[in-house]
Amino acid sequence: MQKSLIYTQQHNMNNKEFISELATRAGYDQKSTQKLVNNxxxxxxxxxxxxxxxxxxxxxxxxxKKKMERVIVNPSTGQRMLVPPKLVLNFKPNQVWKEKLxxxx
Amino acid sequence: MGKLTIQEIAKILVxxxxxxxxxASQFAVSMFELIQQRLxxxxxxxxxxLGTFKMIRxxxxxxxxxxxxxxxxxxxxxKITFTPDTMMKELVNKPFxxxxxxxLNDGIEFEDLADDLTEEExxxxxxxxxxxxxxxxxxxxxxxxxxxxxxxxxxxxxxxxEESLQEEPQTEKPQMKEPQPEEPQPEGVLSFYEEEEESxxxxxxxxxxxxxxxxxxASAYGGYWYGQRTANxxxxxxxxxxxxxxxVDSIPDLTNDTIAIAEEPVAEQPTVExxxxxxxxxxxxxxxxAEEEPFWKKYEAMDARVRTGAYHxxxxxxxxxxxxxxxLSRIARHELGEGMSCYIEVYNDLKxxxxxxxGQIIKIPKLKWKKRRSNN
Numbered sequence: 001m002q003k004s005l006i007y008t009q010q011h012n013m014n015n016k017e018f019i020s021e022l023a024t025r026a027g028y029d030q031k032s033t034q035k036l037v038n039n040x041x042x043x044x045x046x047x048x049x050x051x052x053x054x055x056x057x058x059x060x061x062x063x064x065k066k067k068m069e070r071v072i073v074n075p076s077t078g079q080r081m082l083v084p085p086k087l088v089l090n091f092k093p094n095q096v097w098k099e100k101l102x103x104x105x
Numbered sequence: 106m107g108k109l110t111i112q113e114i115a116k117i118l119v120x121x122x123x124x125x126x127x128x129a130s131q132f133a134v135s136m137f138e139l140i141q142q143r144l145x146x147x148x149x150x151x152x153x154x155l156g157t158f159k160m161i162r163x164x165x166x167x168x169x170x171x172x173x174x175x176x177x178x179x180x181x182x183x184k185i186t187f188t189p190d191t192m193m194k195e196l197v198n199k200p201f202x203x204x205x206x207x208x209l210n211d212g213i214e215f216e217d218l219a220d221d222l223t224e225e226e227x228x229x230x231x232x233x234x235x236x237x238x239x240x241x242x243x244x245x246x247x248x249x250x251x252x253x254x255x256x257x258x259x260x261x262x263x264x265x266x267e268e269s270l271q272e273e274p275q276t277e278k279p280q281m282k283e284p285q286p287e288e289p290q291p292e293g294v295l296s297f298y299e300e301e302e303e304s305x306x307x308x309x310x311x312x313x314x315x316x317x318x319x320x321x322x323a324s325a326y327g328g329y330w331y332g333q334r335t336a337n338x339x340x341x342x343x344x345x346x347x348x349x350x351x352x353v354d355s356i357p358d359l360t361n362d363t364i365a366i367a368e369e370p371v372a373e374q375p376t377v378e379x380x381x382x383x384x385x386x387x388x389x390x391x392x393x394x395a396e397e398e399p400f401w402k403k404y405e406a407m408d409a410r411v412r413t414g415a416y417h418x419x420x421x422x423x424x425x426x427x428x429x430x431x432x433l434s435r436i437a438r439h440e441l442g443e444g445m446s447c448y449i450e451v452y453n454d455l456k457x458x459x460x461x462x463x464g465q466i467i468k469i470p471k472l473k474w475k476k477r478r479s480n481n
Contacts, residue, residue, distance in 0.1 A: 013143050015153040022139055026132050036118060036132055041154045041193075043117045047109035048197050054109045059137040060185075064197050071209065084204030089156070089197045091187030097141065101160070102182040 048089060060093040111137075144185060156189040210458055404470075407454075410447035415475055418452055422471035427461040434458075440469045448472060 013021075023033040044054050044062065053063035069085040093101070115130035124132070140158055143150045150158045165181040195202065405412040425436060433455060437446035450457055452470040461467070 012149045012151065014151045018139070018143075018150060018152060022136060025139065026135050028132075032122075036122065037136060037152070038154065039118055039121050040114055040133060040136065041152070043114050044109065044155070045193060045196050047107075048193075049199070050107070052107040052109050054114075056111050056137050059141060062187075069204075080209040082207045082209055084201060084206065086201050086204070087198045089187075089189040089193060091156075091158075091185070093185045097185070100145075101184060102180070 058094065058096070060091055060097065062089060062091050064088065065090050152190075154190055154192060156187055156193055159186045159188070160184070161186055404448075404451050408447055408451045411451050414447065416448065416472035417475055418448060418470040419473045420471045421452075422469045424466050424468050427463060427465040427467055429463045431461055432458070433461060433467070436467055436469075441472070445472075 019030055019034050019037065022037070023030045026033065028036070047054050048062070048064050051064060053061055055061050064087050067086050067088055070083050072081050072083055073079070074081070111133050112130065114133050115126060118124055118129035118133065119126050122129070140150050140152070144158055144160045147160055149160075152158075160183050162183050163179075163181060166179050168177055168179050169175070170177045189197065404418045411418070425440065427436065433449060434446045434457075437449045441448065446457070448470050449455075449467065453468055
C-alpha cells in the first residue's frame with residue numbers, strides 16, 4: 001500500500017480542472033472564469049512583448065531573457081550548427097516560496 | 106524594462122469586465138494562489154495560453170564548492186520549473202522568429218560569416234591596414250559570442266598560414282639591399298605596427314616577428330652607419346622624430362600612409378633603426394607590383410574576400426585533380442592552408458561549396474603577399 005503511494009503518478013492538473021477549481025473558489029461560473037484568466041494572460045503577454053516583466057507578489061517573477069546565438073556541435077556526427085538568438089520566457093519563484101521548497105523536505 | 110504588477114493586471118480586468126477593482130485583484134491573486142497551492146501538493150499545473158508549472162524534486166548530491174574546493178553536500182530539495190506554452194513561446198520570441206538553426210557546412214569557416222557581416226565596414230576602412238581590417242572584425246564577432254570560442258581556433262589558423270608564406274619575401278630582401286643609404290621611411294613604422302598587432306593576437310608569430318625584427322635591425326644598422334658617414338639627411342635631427350615628417354615631404358604618393366600612421370602612437374622604439382631597411386624593401390615590392398597589377402585586379406574585383414585578403418593572385422602555381430568526395434575547401438586547406446579557399450574559388454570561378462566532379466581539374470593560384478597600402 002505504501003509502496004504504491006510512493007510510485008503513484010504525479011497528478012497533472014490540466015487547464016479544465018484549473019478553471020473549475022478557480023471558479024468554485026472565486027465564486028464565478030466557469031465560462032467567465034476562463035474569460036478572466038484569458039484576460040490576465042493577454043495582459044501578461046502584452047507585457048512580455050514590450051519587454052516588461054510581470055511581478056506577482058508571493059508568487060514570483062515572469063521575465064523575458066535574450067539568449068545569444070551560439071554554435072553547437074553534434075557530438076556523434078561532428079556537424080556544426082548555428083543556433084540563432086532567441087527570446088525566452090523565464091519564471092523565477094520568489095524567495096519565500098523557494099526557501100519553503102528547500103526546507104520543506 | 107518596465108514591470109507589470111498584479112495591481113495593473115487587476116486594473117485591466119476591471120476595464121474589460123464588469124468587476125469592481127477589489128473583485129478583480131482578488132481574482133488575480135487567487136489565480137496565482139491556486140497555482141502555488143497545487144504545486145506545493147506536488148501537482149503539475151497546466152494553463153492554456155501561459156504554460157506549465159511543475160515541481161521537481163532534486164535528490165541530495167555531493168558537489169564541490171567553487172570558492173573553497175571543498176566537497177559539500179547539497180540537500181534534496183524541490184524546485185519549480187515553468188515551461189511556456191508553444192503559443193506564448195512564439196509570441197515572446199516574435200522579434201527573432203525569422204531566424205532558424207542553420208547547419209554549418211564543412212567548408213564554411215567562420216571567416217566567411219564574418220566577412221558577410223562586416224563587408225560594409227571593410228569598404229569604409231579601405232585606407233586602413235588590411236591585416237587589421239580582417240583580423241578585427243573576426244575577433245569582434247568572437248568576442249560578442251562567447252559560446253563560439255571554439256571557432257576562434259580555426260580562425261586563428263589562417264593568419265598563421267599567412268605568416269609562413271610571408272617569411273620568404275621579408276627575410277630575403279633586407280639583406281639584398283642592405284648598404285643602400287636612404288632616408289627614413291614611414292614603412293618602418295607601419296610594418297612594425299602591423300607586426301605588433303599580429304604578435305598580440307597570436308603568440309606563435311612572436312618568434313617570427315623577432316626574427317624579422319632582428320634582420321631588419323641588422324640591415325638598418327648597416328644602412329644607418331653608411332648614412333652617417335655620407336652625412337645624409339638623417340643626421341638633421343633626432344632620428345626618432347624624423348620619419349613621418351621627411352616622408353611627407355619627399356614622397357607625395359605616400360601621404361595617405363603617413364597620415365594614417367601619424368594617428369598611431371609612434372612610441373615604438375625600434376622605429377629608430379628600421380626605416381632604412383624598410384625603404385629598400387618597399388622599393389623592391391613596388392617594382393614587382395607594377396608588373397602584376399593587371400592580373401590580380403581582375404580577381405579582386407570578383408570577390409571581396411580576395412580584395413581584402415592578404416595575398417594577390419599572380420598566376421597559376423599548379424593544378425590538382427579532385428579526388429572522389431573531395432571538396433573545394435579541403436583542397437584549399439591542403440594546398441594553401443586554412444581559410445584560403447576563397448582564392449581557389451575565385452581563381453577557378455567556382456561558387457563556395459560547389460560539389461566537385463571526380464577528376465575535375467582545380468587550378469591552384471600562385472599567391473603573393475600584398476604589400477600593404479602600397480597602392481593607396
